[in-house]
Amino acid sequence: xxxxxxxxxxxxxxxxxxxxxxxxxxxxxxxxxxxxxxxxxxxxxxxxxxxxxxxxxxxxxxxxxxxxxxxxxxxxxxxxxxxxxxxxxxxxxxxxxxxxxxxxxxxxxxxxxxxxxxxxxxxxxxxxxxxxxxxxxxxxxxxxxxxxxxxxxxxxxxxxxxxxxxxxxxxxxxxxxxxxxxxxxxxxxxxxxxxxxxxxxxxxxxxxxxxxxxxxxxxxxxxxxxxxxxxxxxxxxxxxxxxxxxxxxxxxxxxxxxxxxxxxxx
Amino acid sequence: xxxxxxxxxxxxxxxxxxxxxxxxxxxxxxxxxxxxxxxxxxxxxxxxxxxxxxxxxxxxxxxxxxxxxxxxxxxxxxxxxxxxxxxxxxxxxxxxxxxxxxxxxxxxxxxxxxxxxxxxxxxxxxxxxxxxxxxxxxxxxxxxxxxxxxxxxxxxxxxxxxxxxxxxxxxxxxxxxxxxxxxxxxxxxxxxxxxxxxxxxxxxxxxxxxxxxxxxxxxxxxxxxxxxxxxxxxxxxxxxxxxxxxxxxxxxxxxxxxxxxxxxxx
Numbered sequence: 001x002x003x004x005x006x007x008x009x010x011x012x013x014x015x016x017x018x019x020x021x022x023x024x025x026x027x028x029x030x031x032x033x034x035x036x037x038x039x040x041x042x043x044x045x046x047x048x049x050x051x052x053x054x055x056x057x058x059x060x061x062x063x064x065x066x067x068x069x070x071x072x073x074x075x076x077x078x079x080x081x082x083x084x085x086x087x088x089x090x091x092x093x094x095x096x097x098x099x100x101x102x103x104x105x106x107x108x109x110x111x112x113x114x115x116x117x118x119x120x121x122x123x124x125x126x127x128x129x130x131x132x133x134x135x136x137x138x139x140x141x142x143x144x145x146x147x148x149x150x151x152x153x154x155x156x157x158x159x160x161x162x163x164x165x166x167x168x169x170x171x172x173x174x175x176x177x178x179x180x181x182x183x184x185x186x187x188x189x190x191x192x193x194x195x196x197x198x199x200x201x202x203x204x205x206x207x208x209x210x211x212x213x214x215x216x217x218x219x220x221x222x223x224x225x226x227x228x229x230x231x232x233x234x235x236x237x238x239x240x241x242x243x244x245x246x247x248x249x250x251x252x253x254x255x256x257x258x259x260x261x262x263x264x265x266x
Numbered sequence: 267x268x269x270x271x272x273x274x275x276x277x278x279x280x281x282x283x284x285x286x287x288x289x290x291x292x293x294x295x296x297x298x299x300x301x302x303x304x305x306x307x308x309x310x311x312x313x314x315x316x317x318x319x320x321x322x323x324x325x326x327x328x329x330x331x332x333x334x335x336x337x338x339x340x341x342x343x344x345x346x347x348x349x350x351x352x353x354x355x356x357x358x359x360x361x362x363x364x365x366x367x368x369x370x371x372x373x374x375x376x377x378x379x380x381x382x383x384x385x386x387x388x389x390x391x392x393x394x395x396x397x398x399x400x401x402x403x404x405x406x407x408x409x410x411x412x413x414x415x416x417x418x419x420x421x422x423x424x425x426x427x428x429x430x431x432x433x434x435x436x437x438x439x440x441x442x443x444x445x446x447x448x449x450x451x452x453x454x455x456x457x458x459x460x461x462x463x464x465x466x467x468x469x470x471x472x473x474x475x476x477x478x479x480x481x482x483x484x485x486x487x488x489x490x491x492x493x494x495x496x497x498x499x500x501x502x503x504x505x506x507x508x509x510x511x512x513x514x515x516x517x518x519x520x521x522x523x524x525x526x527x528x529x530x531x532x
Contacts, residue, residue, distance in 0.1 A: 077328075084327060
């Protein structure tokens, strides 16, 4: 099944959508946070009647497994240009995500008045190794997407980290499916943690909160993505993302706050 | 009245706080967005029983005037380390803000493992001019706080913008009141828009969404703040903030998405 199908909810009533966390979008059994965010974003755009999730914030409360979920959407404002909704993704077991999203039609926007940045410098996708699912395991997130890390930043997989908290690479959907703004929500939480490229004694960094700004509708083709972390302090880190489309346009910015577990919690 | 008093709500029941948007925290009659966020943050920390708003996102739906408001807080998770709440600030006229916040006790955090950045370079506060309230107008936000812009970045007030979308300066409360993490929410939306230092034909940039990460409890003294914008595209801009305390510790990061009105909307 494709991404668009795997995030599509079915509307039950004014405020409730039935959806399913499909198998295969998980990492170690827990659904990827960007995939869950895209399910929420899809429900919110439908409930608000505006096509693009311009800014969406999710707080991650509990991991989600494959299975049926509901997305409750409460549209708190519906204006001419913007609509804002609160949403929650729940299963029979837990509330997994609470979110806020403001939607609009990006075609209403204006021209680029200031662009102070460029896409990350990446070798051609053909020369970057595709991230493979874990050997011997079931198909998982890495098979649903096609992620190709910058050779320097992919070194951590062979024990050769750069020492710099950065992760750059190409992103597309595995079956060549067209990327839409909802796929940008997916990409904004798709890459391995930045700090895998450092020597910090941190093995996992659960997301506390993720905010993604969709700044444009991506042109067809690969997305060039860069994530970086500047501060690992007080038990938290931020990861800042930039996503550029094949036309060299910034199409999304993201920032997440992640927990850095204490050694006693590892 | 001081900041702590002016943001303090009174608890009506499990989920409702009565509060007041006090006069004097406004800019042109509309309460500052950071001040409103601090009212919400104060209610959320009380409702969750955890002292620090680690990550808070607000979507701004309608400007708020001075007067009574309620803050509805729905605690959706209360764990050992973190609690998460949804909140809304409403008056008789409108819902002004909807917010999500995760709270914790920052004293539970760990040491600094990575710090890739330094406070902005600012001349001593004594040599930076204090931002004055508009001449002839009533006391307003600029009188409640003590903001001193970097001389370069304050030039826009005299028609001499730097051409760079950046705003740096010192921040404290006007009466020398101690700064707590809630005051960081205030500071994260306190400075003039970054793009006042560009030549773009943009006169106002209403906040769509503001996310503030509180990364530390500030040491006493001035806060050194820096805000910058890299992309003004598609009718939106982001403003990224860093707030450092007097000990040289990063205590907050913020990002807001603001609307860039089209010429026809000015």
